[in-house]
Structure formats: structure tokens, C-alpha cells
Amino acid sequence: MKIDLTDTNSSKINKAILSGRRSLGMPAVGMVLTLVIVTDEENAYDSLKAANEASREHPSRTLVVIKRHARSPRERLAPRLDAEVRVGSDAGAGETVVLRLHGELGARADSVVLPLLLPDAPVVVWWPVDAPEVPSKDPLGALAQRRITDAYAVEDPPAALAARAASYAPGDTDLAWTRLTPWRSMLAAALDQARTTVVSAVVESEADNPSAELLARWFVDRLNVPVEQVVTDGPVVTAVRLGTPDGEIRIDRPEGPVARLAIPGQPSRVLALKVRTTAELIAEELRRLDPDEIYAAALRAQLTPPPPTSAPSPAAPPAPSPDRSAAAS
Structure with missing residues (x-):
């Protein structure tokens, strides 16, 4: 089931989720976490597909945050929130809300996401592309126990790893590490x-x-x-x-x-x-929500x-x- 909401707010989105559950006779329990995906329109489909596949192992509420910006400096977009609520077979083993934040509302994405988080459940934020320089200090990243980036998806992976090493905080991880x-x-x-x-x-x-x-x-x-x-x-x-x-x-x-x-x-x-596929990588990362100390040590x-010679020193310990x-x- 899909429910489209235009020029809406978080309260109406929550009501739409409850309405969709009742229509399908779905229980409100069973989801183990909230997965927040921060992406753009180009990558939203693939990211959501991977999250839906991973949700069969980790039933979750998935919030897809898409920030819509003006196409030119002269154009101004009025602040507006559009949403697409998916429950049942359209949302994997959980429920999905696609949020499109127009104009200045994109700078306050945390105020939109916060009322939609599952109560008393862990929060994981995943940036498939264009992760912030310091994920733990990003307004959305600050809500999460686990923050997932992907250095493979950027133009300069060595620079991205250097930035991750400089800004590392417990809970950070990267799919480049998961692939190993x-x-x-x-x-x-x-x-x-x-x-x-x-x-x-x-x-x-x-x-x-x-x-x-x-x-x-x-x-x-x-x-x-x-x-x-x-x-x-x-x-x-x-x-x-x-x-x-x-x-x-x-x-x-x-x-x-x-x-x-x-x-x-x-x-x-x-x-x-x-x-491995992106869905398999995300499913692995969702199995653990504690800090990955081995990743932190390797990153640093x-x-x-x-x-100059291939033979090691005999005295080397x-x-x-x-x-x-x-x-x-």
C-alpha cells in the first residue's frame, strides 16, 4: 500500500502510517530499528531497494530523506514537505516513508525525522553518496547510534578515508570496510x-x-x-x-x-x-550497533x-x- 501526502508534516505522516497498518491488519510491533537513508533522487531507488532487502533480516522503519534544492541561484523553492508512505509488500518487512524536503526545510531535516523515529529503538543513518565531512556532528548523524558511509561512492576515495580518520567517532563505519x-x-x-x-x-x-x-x-x-x-x-x-x-x-x-x-x-x-551486493553489506552492518574498534584502528x-629489499631483517621481532x-x- 502506498499513501501520497503533499505539503504535509510529521504528524500527518504518523497518522498515515497508522492508517496503513490498520487497513492491512499489520501489528505495530516487530521492528527493531529505524534506518534513515540520506540521499538524492538519482540514488534513492537503488538505496531503498537494498534497504528493503536487508529489512527481511532486520525489520525496520526506513526513512528516506531527499533534499530538493533549487536548480539555479535565482530560483527559490518554498519550504514544503512531501511524503510517500509505504506499508505491506511495498516496504519489505517493515514500513517505509520517502520524505522530499523542498527549499530551506532541507537544512532542518532532523526536525522532520525526529518525530518519525521508532520509540526506544536504535537509529542507523546511511549516506549512500555525499556523506557529511563529520558524520557524528551532522544533525541527522547526531540522532544515530550507527553512521554508515561509503568511500567507494565518492570521486576521491583516499581523501574520503583521510576525512573519516580525522573525524572518526564511535559508531562510524564505512561499507568499504564491510566489503573486507x-x-x-x-x-x-x-x-x-x-x-x-x-x-x-x-x-x-x-x-x-x-x-x-x-x-x-x-x-x-x-x-x-x-x-x-x-x-x-x-x-x-x-x-x-x-x-x-x-x-x-x-x-x-x-x-x-x-x-x-x-x-x-x-x-x-x-x-x-x-x-557482495549493497543489500548484503547493509544487512551485515545492521547486525551490530556497537562501536567497531578494529575498523577505527585500521582507519587510523x-x-x-x-x-628497499624484499628480505626482512633476521633480528625483526x-x-x-x-x-x-x-x-x-
Whole structure:
């Protein structure tokens, strides 16, 4: 069911949600959080589709905030709120409100969103594109326990990661980090099997890939070894190589949904390692609402240039391997 409201307010939107529930005989309980998506018209459809798919695992009230600006400096849009309320099959496993804020009302989006939040439920804010420079200080971000950005969706991912590191606050996360969960899990498991010391690392990926950058910083933080980044044709991260005294631990995924793992002294094996959809990434992030300390440490780690020779110093102390708790984060 869809209910269109023009030139409305938060009170009328709440009444429309209740009316839609009653018409369909839906209970008012069962939703576990409020997901606020701040986006533009161009990206609203894909973002909402991903949120609806994720809601089957995390039933939620989804609020899509679209700020409508004037098309030219001379044009002025009168402050107005239009809304589209969706309940039932049109809203996944929860309920959805698409909010279009015209004119100066866009600067006061928090005053529109606040009365629509589920009472006594966590709030997650997701910026698919154009995240604020300091998400925790954004008026909408300040309402949330969890703030999700995506450095992959910007023109300059390295600059975006630098801004995230400078402004990090507990509750911040980025989908560039979420994309690494399968890689980190497999690497941690491989090191558990190899029982050896890592002395160097190489990350291969397409140019300026933020996930590859975060993976390299994770190695620096967890292993304290030099990391080399190699540019390939992609897509995304294509290979990781960990140098050890016994040989090279390597995961290759040049393309497709599978990768090949090689550990010294063991037969190589094929692993499932597909590029996950946005819905799968959002669903993973909604499983945890506590601060991700491993992400914070990796984000702040400083990459140093690799040493001039590939052989490590014999006197170098052994570095700890990433633990399973890091891989599961």
C-alpha cells in the first residue's frame, strides 16, 4: 500500500502510517530499528531497494530523506514537505516513508525525522553518496547510534578515508570496510592453519580502491609489517600475498565469485569469495550497533613505504597474526 501526502508534516505522516497498518491488519510491533537513508533522487531507488532487502533480516522503519534544492541561484523553492508512505509488500518487512524536503526545510531535516523515529529503538543513518565531512556532528548523524558511509561512492576515495580518520567517532563505519569481512576471515583462518610469522604483505587491487587501502592499514595495525599496494585492472581487490619464512600465503580472486588459496606445504584450494551486493553489506552492518574498534584502528593506521629489499631483517621481532575477533568484526 502506498499513501501520497503533499505539503504535509510529521504528524500527518504518523497518522498515515497508522492508517496503513490498520487497513492491512499489520501489528505495530516487530521492528527493531529505524534506518534513515540520506540521499538524492538519482540514488534513492537503488538505496531503498537494498534497504528493503536487508529489512527481511532486520525489520525496520526506513526513512528516506531527499533534499530538493533549487536548480539555479535565482530560483527559490518554498519550504514544503512531501511524503510517500509505504506499508505491506511495498516496504519489505517493515514500513517505509520517502520524505522530499523542498527549499530551506532541507537544512532542518532532523526536525522532520525526529518525530518519525521508532520509540526506544536504535537509529542507523546511511549516506549512500555525499556523506557529511563529520558524520557524528551532522544533525541527522547526531540522532544515530550507527553512521554508515561509503568511500567507494565518492570521486576521491583516499581523501574520503583521510576525512573519516580525522573525524572518526564511535559508531562510524564505512561499507568499504564491510566489503573486507570475507577477506579478513579467510586470511585469519589461513594464518591459523599456517602457524607462521608474517614478515611482509602485498595488496593488489584497482587504483584508489578504498577497501584495498583499509586492508593494507589493517595489516599495518595487526601485523606491524611493511605493506606494498599493487595496482591491477580489478575489479576491486584481486589478490593478497603474505610473505613468511616458509613461503607465500596467497589469495587470488582476479574475477568471478571464487578465489584460490595457497598456503606453503598444503594443496591449494578454491574458496567462495563473491563481490557482495549493497543489500548484503547493509544487512551485515545492521547486525551490530556497537562501536567497531578494529575498523577505527585500521582507519587510523599509517602506511609506511616498504623497505628497499624484499628480505626482512633476521633480528625483526615476530608480529602477531590477526585474531579471529578482528576477522569477525
